[in-house]
Amino acid sequence: MTALPREARVVIIGGGVSGCSVAYHLAQRGWTDIVLLERKRLTCGTTWHAAGLIGQLRANQNMTRLAKYSAELYQRLEAETGVATGMRMVGSLTVALTEHRREEILRQASLARAFGVAVDEVSSRDVKAMYPHLNVDDVVAAVHLPGDGQCDPANIAMALAKGARMKGAQIVEGAKVVRVTDDRGAVTGVDVEMNGEISHITAGLVVNCGGMWGRDLAAASGVTLPLHACEHFYLVTEPIDGLGHLPVLRVPDECAYYKSDAGKMMLGAFEPKAKPWGMNGIPETFEFDSLPEDFEHFEPILDMATRRMPLFETAGVHTFFNGPESFTPDDRYYLGEAPALSGYWVAAGYNSIGIVSSGGAGMALAQWMDEGTPPFDLWDVDIRRAQPFQRNRRYLRERVTETLGLLYADHYPYRQVETARGVRRSPIHDHLKARGAVFGEVAGWERANWFARDGQEREYRYDWNGQNWFDNHRAEHMAVRQGVGLFDMTSFGKIRVEGRDALAFLQRVCANDMDVDAGRIVYTQMLNDRGGIECDLTVTRLSETAFLLVVPAATVQRDLAWLRRHVGDAFAVITDMTTAESVFCLMGPQARAVMQKVSPDDFGNDAFPFGTAREIELGLGLVRAHRVTYVGELGWELYVSTDMAAHAFETLIEAAPEITLCGLHTLDSCRIEKAFRHFGHDITDEDHVLEAGLGFAVKPDKGDFIGREAFLRKKQTGPARRLVQFQLHDPAPMLFHNEALVRDGQIIGITTSGNYGHALGGAIGLGYVPCEGQSAEEVLGATYEIEVAGVRHAARASLKPLYDPRAERIRT
Missing domain, CATH: 3.30.9.10 (D-Amino Acid Oxidase, subunit A, domain 2)
Incomplete structure (x- = not known):
């Protein structure tokens, strides 16, 4: 009988291929005091009956890198460990x-x-x-x-387990973790039931590789791990x-x-x-x-x-x-440290691709735990994307009836999930629905993606070309460019940071200068030590000691975790205020005229310049208006307390029938025309802020901040690549993202974003171009094409926004 140790550096929970891979890779990094605990016997949950398919191509480059690593690892494991893996590269x-x-x-x-x-x-x-x-x-x-290829899944796990043991890891079967213990927001160890007795192992790190048991184990610690x-x-x-x-x-x-x-x-x-x-x-x-x-x-x-x-x-x-x-709500597995509990790591929820994923996932997680950073951007599978409500069992039960089948369904652009919908809604949801809104879902939020005309079906008809809402999209897009459009962006994440040290704290985590007058809005990034972008946001100074951070709906949990990780001893309170206010974005050259219809306040350039926020009267209530834009036009974001949201919306619509209601597809196409970046597509934690073209938002002279040294180094050496905007010469093809980017006949990368630019008259994309030692003229002097389904289309390249390059429309 194996005796349990009293303490360990890390306890890995679960003896399937995922847990064995994490143990193997931590051991390869020289970690000692690794303990893997399996409730019954290794592989006895799901691993033993997996199909063992090794398909290297995944949805994005980094997931493909992980799958390729798995294939390479499994090919050498047999020679390393002596355990036959059944690995055959049959194609x-x-x-x-x-x-x-x-x-x-x-x-x-x-x-x-x-x-x-x-x-x-x-x-x-x-x-x-x-x-x-x-x-x-x-x-x-x-x-x-x-x-x-294909392999023997159980033997792959056994080979990983043997490789871990060979480096000193301890693997114990018949040891069920009944509880992860914690104190003051950090893991302290695990309680283990073995042979009818409960023992405790002290550990500052645990890794939940519990597969289908993982959700309930995580929930007992207040950790969200949505799988079913x-x-x-x-x-x-x-x-x-x-x-x-x-x-x-x-x-x-x-x-x-x-x-x-x-x-x-x-x-x-x-x-x-x-x-x-x-x-x-x-x-x-x-x-x-x-x-x-x-x-x-x-x-x-x-x-x-x-x-x-x-x-x-x-x-x-x-x-x-x-x-x-x-299976998980979005068919992507979970990796990383849980935002709710320090030292609680996760590698679970593999959606029937656990064998091909676990080798790479174990490698990535081991580096993340060992060095404090992942090997590359892992936002696609980051545990911080999970929303707290998603551990609801009814929600998961309904959603996974669909997500299993979506693995082999047509992967159309803009495809929407159909199950477990309607969880989070704006106060004006029914107003929008009555006016033809066709909704999509992000982070549980129901958001209007486009608006159907009277008599038009309110459904997606999916296609790889223009879908059934293409004409609606054009009308909305051009309304924003020529008239005025209204977007409901209540789903924006809103984080309040306040207290005596709020300014000093934000100066340390933000790259731009936060020491501005109350009522000023600052566009900024939060950087990591490599100069990569962890958060992309605006910060509005509300008062001497209070700031409002506005972030994408999908990244709220990630951004909260980053802030809380770095607040340290600062006297600053971080509060998620997302549901306290609705946000209506009124955008377009006629936006000022509409605002003057509904408010007695002065919206002229002198009284209300770009990049400022202040309270205004609207209808019978009060709102806070922010003059800022994500579509590249004159406009205001109106922050309205949820109790006044319906009144504010009704006031706007009744006073200004010229307003066109617009959806998220139009927001995206307008921002791509203007070459505005999108976190998760164009900018990630491995994309250097200077190479992303956002150096203007970094102020190294303000003093020390996270990422400053990496910014200065890159500024001295010059960028190795640049984010470039492209427009196809042929107006017919469609770009969505992940199309192959071709320079002088050679594939050099992919498009990070794509949409149809109705004002420019063709498909628009963004993508990184290698440029080490090259001037801007040399980058633009090349011949570019974008490959769509094997066909290459000539493209125009630009380092400045193709739409309104001088940003004159924003500041008019």
């Missing part, structure tokens, strides 16, 4: 049966080329040659990734003569994947509507368990598979398997 095929899917997989092929992943576009004849058993009569396109198990099905045939080692095959239009292994064929499903499991908790005895068969649920997938691969008509069924896997 993968994805076939399209519709023109829409053809567009998607060809865009993915372009993305693979941009990310350095080997890819070939192949014909149906090529597919038949690689997969003789496949019916290819209706295949319209296919892509082949020769570097993909679903039933996940696959079928394995009896041995088939001459089957051989075939590529992994994905037929997403039929919700199916295929894998040959040991002479048998596996058929797996990502059905459109999944079955949640474990709503009332997971049985205490659960260990290498399967769930009851539900052939009726699986039968539609099998029917399509039988037509696609006729061998299923005659092959006997060896196994029909149903096992639980964890």
